[in-house]
Amino acid sequence: xHIVVCVKQVPDTKIIKINPKTNTLDRRSAPAILNPYDAxxxxxxxxxxxxxxGEISVLSMGPPQAVDIIKKSVEIGADRGxxxxxxxxxxxxxxxxxxxLSKALDRISKEKPIDLIICGKHAIDGDTGQVGPGIAxxxxxxxxTNVIEVSDINKDTRRVKIKRxxxxxxxxxxxxxxxxxxxxxxxxxxxxxxxxxxIKAARYTPIIWAVSDLEDVDRTQLGLKGSPTxxxxxxxPPKPEGGHMLDGNADDQAKQIIDILLQNKExxxxx
Amino acid sequence: MLDNRGVWVYxxxxxxVIEGVSLELLGAGRKLADKLEVPLAGILLGDNVRELAxxxxxxxxxxxxxxxxxxxxxxxxxxxxxxxxxxAEKYKPEIFLYGATPNGKDVASAVATDLSxxxxxxxxxxDVEVEKRLLEASRPAFGGNIMATIxxxxxxxxxxTVRPKVMKALERDTAxxxxxxxxxxxxxxxxxxxxxxEIVKDVTKKSLADAHIIVCGGKGMGDERNFGLIHELxxxxxxxxxxxxxxxxxxxxxxxxxxxxxxxxxTPKIYFAIGISGAIQHLVGMKNSEIIxxxxxxxxxxxxxxxxYGIVGDALEVLPILIKQFKExxxxxxxxxxxx
Ligand SMILES: Cc1cc2nc3c(=O)[nH]c(=O)nc-3n(C[C@H](O)[C@H](O)[C@H](O)COP(=O)(O)OP(=O)(O)OC[C@H]3O[C@@H](n4cnc5c(N)ncnc54)[C@H](O)[C@@H]3O)c2cc1C
Ligand SMILES: Cc1cc2nc3c(=O)[nH]c(=O)nc-3n(C[C@H](O)[C@H](O)[C@H](O)COP(=O)(O)OP(=O)(O)OC[C@H]3O[C@@H](n4cnc5c(N)ncnc54)[C@H](O)[C@@H]3O)c2cc1C
Numbered sequence: 001x002h003i004v005v006c007v008k009q010v011p012d013t014k015i016i017k018i019n020p021k022t023n024t025l026d027r028r029s030a031p032a033i034l035n036p037y038d039a040x041x042x043x044x045x046x047x048x049x050x051x052x053x054g055e056i057s058v059l060s061m062g063p064p065q066a067v068d069i070i071k072k073s074v075e076i077g078a079d080r081g082x083x084x085x086x087x088x089x090x091x092x093x094x095x096x097x098x099x100x101l102s103k104a105l106d107r108i109s110k111e112k113p114i115d116l117i118i119c120g121k122h123a124i125d126g127d128t129g130q131v132g133p134g135i136a137x138x139x140x141x142x143x144x145t146n147v148i149e150v151s152d153i154n155k156d157t158r159r160v161k162i163k164r165x166x167x168x169x170x171x172x173x174x175x176x177x178x179x180x181x182x183x184x185x186x187x188x189x190x191x192x193x194x195x196x197x198x199i200k201a202a203r204y205t206p207i208i209w210a211v212s213d214l215e216d217v218d219r220t221q222l223g224l225k226g227s228p229t230x231x232x233x234x235x236x237p238p239k240p241e242g243g244h245m246l247d248g249n250a251d252d253q254a255k256q257i258i259d260i261l262l263q264n265k266e267x268x269x270x271x
Numbered sequence: 272m273l274d275n276r277g278v279w280v281y282x283x284x285x286x287x288v289i290e291g292v293s294l295e296l297l298g299a300g301r302k303l304a305d306k307l308e309v310p311l312a313g314i315l316l317g318d319n320v321r322e323l324a325x326x327x328x329x330x331x332x333x334x335x336x337x338x339x340x341x342x343x344x345x346x347x348x349x350x351x352x353x354x355x356x357x358x359a360e361k362y363k364p365e366i367f368l369y370g371a372t373p374n375g376k377d378v379a380s381a382v383a384t385d386l387s388x389x390x391x392x393x394x395x396x397x398d399v400e401v402e403k404r405l406l407e408a409s410r411p412a413f414g415g416n417i418m419a420t421i422x423x424x425x426x427x428x429x430x431x432t433v434r435p436k437v438m439k440a441l442e443r444d445t446a447x448x449x450x451x452x453x454x455x456x457x458x459x460x461x462x463x464x465x466x467x468x469e470i471v472k473d474v475t476k477k478s479l480a481d482a483h484i485i486v487c488g489g490k491g492m493g494d495e496r497n498f499g500l501i502h503e504l505x506x507x508x509x510x511x512x513x514x515x516x517x518x519x520x521x522x523x524x525x526x527x528x529x530x531x532x533x534x535x536x537x538t539p540k541i542y543f544a545i546g547i548s549g550a551i552q553h554l555v556g557m558k559n560s561e562i563i564x565x566x567x568x569x570x571x572x573x574x575x576x577x578x579x580y581g582i583v584g585d586a587l588e589v590l591p592i593l594i595k596q597f598k599e600x601x602x603x604x605x606x607x608x609x610x611x
Contacts (some may be wrong), residue, residue: 051281094392098384099554133348135382142464143348145377161468166373167285169472171345175465185526226407228389228426231419234412237551243563243579253582254593257564260541260580261508264562267483267540 001054001155003045003116004108005075006101006135007038009066010125035111036185037120041077044118044150044181045190048079055079055116057108061089061100067206075193075201082108086210091224094126098134099221103214105139105259116160121146129182136180144173145182153177154208273404275427278304279364281355282313282335284320285346292370294330299438300368301331303399303406310334315356318344322449322526329544331441336362342460346374349577352381354456359386361454364428365556366399366406371432376544379432389423391431393532395555397438406431415443416551430581436480436536436559479528482511484541487557488593491546491567491586492515498523500590501545501583506600507597513537515553531556546586549574566590 011030045056046140058073058081059129060066070081084104092100108114117131117139129145136143148170149163165184193201211217220226246256273594280300283290297313304311312334324335338354355378359367369379371393391408396418398407406429407421410551412419423429479485486508489502498518505512514524516531525577530537532552547553549565549572558577559562564611565578566586582589 022610038437093382093389095387095389095468096381117446122533126532128390128460128514129376130383130390130392133377134384136348137352137384138379143377143381144465145348146373164373166470167290169465169470171470171471173465175469178462222539228387228423229391229421230424231412232407232422234418234421236416237418238305239573240558240576242576243581243584245575245581250584250589250592251596253584257427257580257593260564261597262600264541267508 001048001052001115001153002112003048003054003056003118004105004114005038005045005056005058005073005078006037006117006119006132006263007042007060007069008035008054008120008123009033009060009062009069010035010123013124024155029203032065032068033122033146034072035120037122037124037183038069039072040187041118041120041183043074043190044183046191047188048150049077052155054088055112057112058109059083059084059101059104059194060102061085061092061097064208067208069145070206071204072199074196074204076171076190077193077197081206082209082216084209085205085208088211088219088222090243091227092133092222093227093229094130095222095228096222096226097131098138098228100260102135102138104209105135106216107209107214115158115177117141117178119180119182121182121184132180132182138180139180142175142179143182144175144179147181147183148187150187163227273427275361275363275365277309277312277364277366278307278314279314279330279359279367279428281324281367281369281375282315283370283372284315284317284323287317287323288369289323289326290435291440292372292375292433292533294440295435295438296368296370296433297327297331298440299344299397299433300366301441303366303397304333305364306399306401307404309365311552312336314355314358315342316351318342321453324428325453326443328447329443329445330384331447332449334450334452337451338456339453340456340458342456342458342463342599345470346378347463347465347467349463349465350456350458351378352385353458354454354559355382356385356455358454359408359428365404367428367430368397369430369432371434372424376432379430383430386428388428388430389421390428391421391423394431394433395432395437397431403428409549418551434536434555435537457474460498479513479530479535482539484508484510484543485513485537485539485557485560486510486512486545487515487529487547487548488518488523488545489515490521491548492518492523493546493587495521495523497587500587500594504543504594504597505588507594510543511539512540513557515547515550544578546573547574547591548572549576
């Protein structure tokens with residue numbers, strides 16, 4: 001089994017500060033981290049490797065600093081990591097991102113055929129969830145999104161059973177490998193990294209490729225040029241007016257809420 | 272390529288039932304189509320679903336494109352994607368909207384890749400620039416109370432997924448008429464790589480989206496123990512419990528209780544927002560609730576901007592009093608509260 005996990009470097013939106021003047025994110029204030037969903041994707045690969053054997057590669061497209069998240073992935077249990085980094089990739093929307101990543105995956109699979117690709121459900125910054133399914137299309141392999149469990153991998157029949165979250169429940173799917181999964185956070189808990197992994201990660205140098213290291217690349221499909229979507233404008237939504245403020249002390253305020261609730265009494269006894 | 276015409280809505284059906292978001296999109300699509308003076312079409316895929324076409328017309332469509340096949344009995348990316356691409360390549364719409372549900376996002380991402388066009392994710396506002404026939408799809412941009420309008424100038428169709436419960440469906444109008452166009456899809460089950468073995472509905476877990484009252488707590492509750500007050504009030508009212516992302520990250524609630532951009536979108540009759548600042552990512556998930564009651568100790572908290580009733584105060588003081596008064600009020604009136 002050769003599993004490739006796609007990992008993205010994102011600003012930590014939990015720590016990030018908002019610039020009160022422009023109402024936008026102050027990127028410098030935010031430490032860059034491994035997209036939390038991608039940590040779960042790497043952990044999923046680790047569990048599969050433990051059960052079925054194999055090797056785990058991680059792949060990221062991003063600035064040179066993104067080597068940090070590849071090291072982080074090695075800490076969780078990846079065996080090796082690839083970073084594709086080039087000015088030509090900059091400004092990519094999801095269509096251009098999936099294009100660049102699929103070209104890198106082509107090269108990786110030439111070195112060692114890929115059985116399974118795992119992505120996060122979405123990245124916490126761009127937050128579209130479109131890159132994974134896009135890659136699957138480009139490689140013409142089945143995508144399974146919103147995965148909450150990989151229940152059964154059969155190396156002989158090359159089929160895998162997967163639980164996929166849907167509205168109000170889940171579905172059990174069987175699909176062919178190679179395939180691409182995008183995972184939800186609830187799929188697993190990230191285990192503490194064993195010491196040897198930490199040591200390996202600290203010393204690890206990822207394999208770094210530029211556009212020129214990839215084959216058959218149509219440069220017009222990369223980066224800003226290859227992106228059909230653009231951000232037209234940013235705006236602060238008009239401030240809503242707000243409603244009625246309830247006065248008095250806490251007792252009075254609670255009483256006014258009770259009155260509102262009593263006016264809607266029918267709601268308490270639905271069904 | 273820019274000659275494409277018409278506004279399309281992907282109509283998601285599950286077991287013969289149309290998803291609410293698809294009806295909402297027919298309402299939103301109707302407005303765009305009227306501005307552009309083009310027909311609005313619903314795209315319907317499935318097995319034996321033709322009879323739903325009429326419903327789609329009642330909710331605003333002029334045309335319904337139907338693809339039926341046993342292979343489409345259950346949603347699968349590979350078959351649904353093929354059906355949608357077939358229609359889009361043949362009839363060339365200029366705007367194509369999908370509900371931002373797991374299946375809607377899934378099929379839209381695959382279709383956008385094949386058509387080599389742009390796809391705006393999780394839109395919460397839609398408009399159109401008539402002269403240039405440009406779809407203006409806006410979504411909350413990460414961090415800050417800010418929205419980004421995403422455009423797709425040079426590629427058609429212009430596609431977007433749209434959050435459930437932010438657009439309004441039209442009244443069902445049985446007097447409306449329209450045209451139904453059927454297409455067939457040449458795929459056989461043997462060619463399918465994916466099988467759906469089983470669909471398991473979680474009936475024990477009542478979806479937050481169905482709750483009539485939701486009590487939602489934020490980081491302002493202080494700690495997990497105090498958050499118990501949120502559960503207590505919700506218990507008394509037979510209401511659903513919600514939380515902000517910060518609350519979920521803190522581990523006070525599981526992710527399926529998160530309300531907002533990366534959680535559920537809800538529109539209950541009554542929504543309590545307690546100790547919640549009102550970041551845009553939270554507001555997009557709840558601001559269309561009918562009555563919003565906010566409690567926050569900061570009078571400038573943005574949550575008061577969307578609230579119907581606001582209390583500036585300490586939730587830890589107000590809530591216990593509210594709970595006590597509620598118990599008394601119902602005791603006095605002899606009212607029985609049956610939990611939903
Ligand atoms: C405010 C804003 C709004 C945007 N809106 C849109 C939009 O509506 N449509 C659009 O097409 N683009 C949009 N973009 C651009 C988009 O964020 C980028 O294309 C981004 O590179 C990938 O999309 P994502 O972050 O949404 O990833 P997602 O699709 O959410 O990521 C899913 C998974 O794909 C993998 N992945 C994603 N990126 C990489 C990477 N660089 N390297 C390795 N693996 C990766 C990871 O496994 C990740 O978990 C927007 C950007 C901004 C800043
Ligand atoms: C890409 C992205 C996606 C996101 N998705 C979501 C999402 O889906 N849902 C979501 O909710 N958030 C989401 N967020 C996070 C969002 O931006 C906010 O950070 C979050 O909603 C804040 O949560 P909060 O209101 O609980 O906490 P805070 O912002 O910390 O607010 C706490 C509030 O409680 C008040 N308070 C404190 N003590 C008391 C007291 N004793 N009594 C009364 N009031 C008190 C304070 O005045 C303050 O207003 C997302 C962010 C990003 C970047």
